[in-house]
Amino acid sequence: MPDTPDTLAFLNLGLTAIAFILLLFAVSMLTRRRNLEQDQRALDELERGD
């Protein structure tokens, strides 16, 4: 029976890639939320100025 191949490095690479993709999505959501809040504050100021 052949030995089990050592593919641990590929497992680690796969898990890192999955974490990176999910993290990228989460960061993009947080960034858009922050931009939204900034825009809301700017609009509030603009309305107060009128």
Place this chain on the structure above:
Amino acid sequence: MSQAIEVCALPAERQPRLLRLLNILTVLALPLGLYVALVHAGTDASQGDVQRLFYLHMPSFFGAALAFGGALLASIAYLVKRETCYDSFAVAGVEVGLTLALVNLVSGSIWARPIWNTWWTWDPRLTSAAVMCLTYAAWLVLRNGIDNPQQRRRLASVYAILAYVTVILTLIIIRIRPDTIHPAVIGPSAVNAQGSFELAATPGVTTALLVNFPIWALLLPLTLLWHRYRLQLRIEALEQRKALVLNAPLRAAKGSD
């Protein structure tokens, strides 16, 4: 037919109780699923540790199919009812679906390197999965490229309905193309399939799949969808407010004439 657009209510700042429950469940379930996949399940004798990627690879495809399915239903609902919240849900569905489809595609490619001895091959299943990702990526590009909001929502809805064909094709292609080398987990694999494994051959495989499937195919997509939907509702509301505030001086000048 009336072209009136219904504006959706802005979500409350505080998250609903069910969403907070989903947040907690997802945060607890993800490490539990990883523990079962990485520690509890035995090592596959012919593939080694890389086979453990399968517990995330397969369910993430079904998570993507669920999110794209949500976009499909929301698009149909938008075309029927013309309410912007359905369009917002379609945006959430496509973005979450694309994220999970990329998880599926990238993890599959990394698994393939030691098992098929290549990162990528133009196999029918791999090609259809790549076409699916590109189709939905193009949806995002198309949507951002149209300025008129009504036209943008209408075209995006029609596109999202048609795009679901790529999801169905990716799902069934290993059953209808005997030349694929992609193994099937449920039912017999194609004769050329490489990298198949028996669910019963390694201890803990079935448990790891049963634990990770609901997490990656249901819990994670639903939580992400809800968060993204809430954000999109706020973005749409802000866009409408921006238009009102920035056009106010113009309207005032017209009124004084």
